Amino acid sequence: MKFNNIKHVYFDLDHTLWDFDKNSALTFEVIFKEENIGLETQDFLNTYIPINMEYWAKYRNNLVSKESLRVGRLRDSFKALKIQVSDEVIDNLSNRYISVLPSFNHLLQDTKETLKYLRPNYKLHIITNGFEEIQHNKMQNSQISEYFDTITTSEEAGVKKPHLQIFNIALLKANATPENSIMIGDSYEADIEGAKNAGLQAVFFDYYDKKEIMQVPQIQKLKDLRMYL
Structure with a gap:
């Protein structure tokens, strides 16, 4: 699919x-x-x-x-x-x-390969609840900043995922619409429910490999995004 x-x-x-x-x-x-x-x-x-x-x-x-x-x-x-x-x-x-x-700049398995695969066909973005002062440094030090067009942090937005406003701000920054956007994240509450409430599609990254039944597609490995994108 x-x-x-x-x-x-x-x-x-x-x-x-x-x-x-x-x-x-x-x-x-x-x-x-x-x-x-x-x-x-x-x-x-x-x-x-x-x-x-x-x-x-x-x-x-x-x-x-x-x-x-x-x-x-x-x-x-x-x-x-x-x-x-x-x-x-x-x-x-x-x-x-x-x-x-x-x-420290360790990335999860398949991160760079997945970003390289997606980058030619999509605009890539970050939405994070992490602290403003270190999220940008994490990305620069792990050498993935170049793949992303925008980064939206909760401190910048004034609210945290799953609040609707942070997704709206992220969409506005990217000149994107909910209908042409998708969210990938490991927190069902913050990333998936937040994205769905904002009108985005979503894929749950099952980081802890729980394999629970979800109402959205889920992956255990980042490279499995190729099944959907």
């Missing part, structure tokens, strides 16, 4: 193109060493990842601020692990995490 009349392809960034989990783990290794945190990175991540996901869900729904997310996810993780870490160290870790994270 091919999507017809598509001219604009919108991607989420983290967990869709940019290998957030791998790059984040490498970042924690660096900053834990700097702050002499005597803790295995993987042990920390086992606790941190679900807490971080909860904070991002709250952030999408405006239940916590950006600063509360940055600090709270670390504080709650150390608390859950029963490790005492001062507020000063948590602040340092929070700031260093944001600084160091974009210096």
Whole structure:
């Protein structure tokens, strides 16, 4: 099944193109060493990842601020692990995490090959809830910026996916219409429901390989977009 009349392809960034989990783990290794945190990175991540996901869900729904997310996810993780870490160290870790994270540039499998395949026939774009100050750096350092015509961040839009306004802004920037646009992302709530509510087509990137029944096409590998585009 091919999507017809598509001219604009919108991607989420983290967990869709940019290998957030791998790059984040490498970042924690660096900053834990700097702050002499005597803790295995993987042990920390086992606790941190679900807490971080909860904070991002709250952030999408405006239940916590950006600063509360940055600090709270670390504080709650150390608390859950029963490790005492001062507020000063948590602040340092929070700031260093944001600084160091974009210096790692691992992409998910098939990212560049997929972008090269799509680029001759479509205008490519990014819509991301990630922090403005690092999303552009992530793309530049991983050498994928050249493939994209526009990047729309939630901080620029003033709202986060799945809010209708961020999709409308992204469409306006690209001179696109919902009817000729499609969204690919790993968050069903933020990317797929948000896109569908804005009138776009959508493909769910099943990043965690759950293979759940969806009301939209889903892929487990980026190269499988060739079945639809």
